[in-house]
Amino acid sequence: MTHVIAPASGRTRDIPDAVVRSRSLLTGYFAGLGFVMAVWGTRIPAVQESAGLDTAGLAAVLLAAAVGMVAGLQVGGRLAGPARFPHLLTGGGLGLAVSLALLGTCRTPIALGAAALLFGAAHGVLDVAANAAAVRCQQAYGRPIMSGFHAAYSLGALGGAVVAVVAAHYSHMYVFGVIGAVVVVATVAASPVTRCVGSPAADLGPAKTVTQERLPELSRSRIWLLGLLAAACLLGEGAAADWSAVHLIGLHASPATSAAAYAGYSAAMAGGRLIGDRLTASFGARKVVRTGAVLASVGLLAGLSMNNVPSALTGWAVFGLGLAVTIPSLFTAAGVGGPRTVATVAVAGYLGLLAGPALIGALATVTTLPGALILPALLAAGVAALSHRALEN
Known part of the structure; x- marks a missing residue:
């Protein structure tokens, strides 16, 4: 099945159904990532209070998350490729959900730092995989769609902030656990569609195959x-x-x-x-x-x-x-x-x-x-x- 679109050139072209589904799926991943990060960010003071952290202790936990994110970006960048996009997206989504739930249960600085490290690593893997897959999806569309993905992240973050405000009177352990469970269910439910992101059609469009494409080198x-x-x-x-x-x-x-x-x-x-x-x-x-x-x-x-x-x-x-x-x-x-x-x-x-x-x-x-x-x-x-x-x- 294909969908006919009109790119900026004004010429219509057929877009495979796999490409359209990939775009919808990636939009959901960007929105979900923004949502989770907003929920985490808005409840950091509650995490600090529950673990009895002073300013230096909280800084150490946030540093652990940052180190994990940089490591996740590097590992994700090395592993990412059309065939691995589904695995990285699903794995990153599950890792983010599980580590968020763990962040709600930790009551000691060491445990909290370890969970934050995992959370940051999952964030990094998911971030680089989603952006790399989004670039490939944009190439298949033949017109700019990247800004729309990042708009989904911004809107997801806005939604996460609203949910965090509404749920402010609940324990962050409960909030993190519920949202983590929802993200796990959504990630597993989306896994059949996630395979489309790794298909040749979803990456390159009907005119190319993976073996035909050679990535240009950037200086x-x-x-x-x-x-x-x-x-x-x-x-x-x-x-x-x-x-x-x-x-x-x-x-x-x-x-x-x-x-x-x-x-x-x-x-x-x-x-x-x-x-x-x-x-x-x-x-x-x-x-x-x-x-x-x-x-x-x-x-x-x-x-x-x-x-x-x-x-x-x-x-x-x-x-x-x-x-x-x-x-x-x-x-x-x-x-x-x-x-x-x-x-x-x-x-x-x-x-x-x-x-x-x-x-x-x-x-x-x-x-x-x-x-x-x-x-x-x-x-x-x-x-x-x-x-x-x-x-x-």
């Missing part, structure tokens, strides 16, 4: 440039997650209004990703990323400089909108070189995500928080300046 300098840009963008995401509410508190906003800064950022990013594929198809990745990065830089700088709550809220929202398409475009460019290249770029990006908030905190101690937050705005400007060297139209 080492271009791979590292993609990684550098990913780190710059994800540093901005980390800054928004960890420092946007603190920035608003400094402007004497209420706690609810301060929390709205990151909510506005996230909603704007999700909205931008929902229309990102259409924009990329119409104008090309270079132009969309460059324009978005300029918008992000100018928006955040304006919000910081005007020094009032409405401008700050608007600035964070514009920042999220401007960065919306950047990471999907960078992963698409990396995916041309295969899963290992995706893993390399992802590791660089996540290092920026993990290190960024701490770096901004250090800068804030020697300047001010608004002064330190100029850094992600400047990095967005750098992305705009260098994107033409990293991306293809």
Whole structure:
């Protein structure tokens, strides 16, 4: 069975049913990953309290998760390939679900660190497998669809945050256990469809076979440039997650209004990703990323400089909108070189995500928080300046 679509060129082409099912399945995996990560992130204070961790102890647990994620990205990048996509997606999904449930039961720092290490590793494997498979699915479609996958992640994260708020009066052990069980059931139920992701039709479309395709080589300098840009963008995401509410508190906003800064950022990013594929198809990745990065830089700088709550809220929202398409475009460019290249770029990006908030905190101690937050705005400007060297139209 095939489906007829009209790509950006205006010419219709047949898309095998396996490709369409692969797209739906991968959309579910991206949304599920965002959902689980949001639930974990919003309940970290409860985990800290139940295990009696001080700030240093919590930092050690989060470091274990980060180490696990980097290892998972590396291992997943080496193992990922069309024939192994189903195994990595299913294994990563089950690992994420089981480790989330374990995180709810651990009451000692050592046990919690071990569970966090497993959780991070499963996250890394699932992340690189989903992104590599998504690039292949996009190649089969013949038009941009990558931004839609990342929009699903953003919407899943929003849903996870809402569920976490609604279930705030329940023990995190119960919440993690129930969500882990749901993810296990969903992963097992989806496993027959997951096989489509590894089929030749789902990877390459009707015109090619696996043996006919040869992945183009990307130069080492271009791979590292993609990684550098990913780190710059994800540093901005980390800054928004960890420092946007603190920035608003400094402007004497209420706690609810301060929390709205990151909510506005996230909603704007999700909205931008929902229309990102259409924009990329119409104008090309270079132009969309460059324009978005300029918008992000100018928006955040304006919000910081005007020094009032409405401008700050608007600035964070514009920042999220401007960065919306950047990471999907960078992963698409990396995916041309295969899963290992995706893993390399992802590791660089996540290092920026993990290190960024701490770096901004250090800068804030020697300047001010608004002064330190100029850094992600400047990095967005750098992305705009260098994107033409990293991306293809």
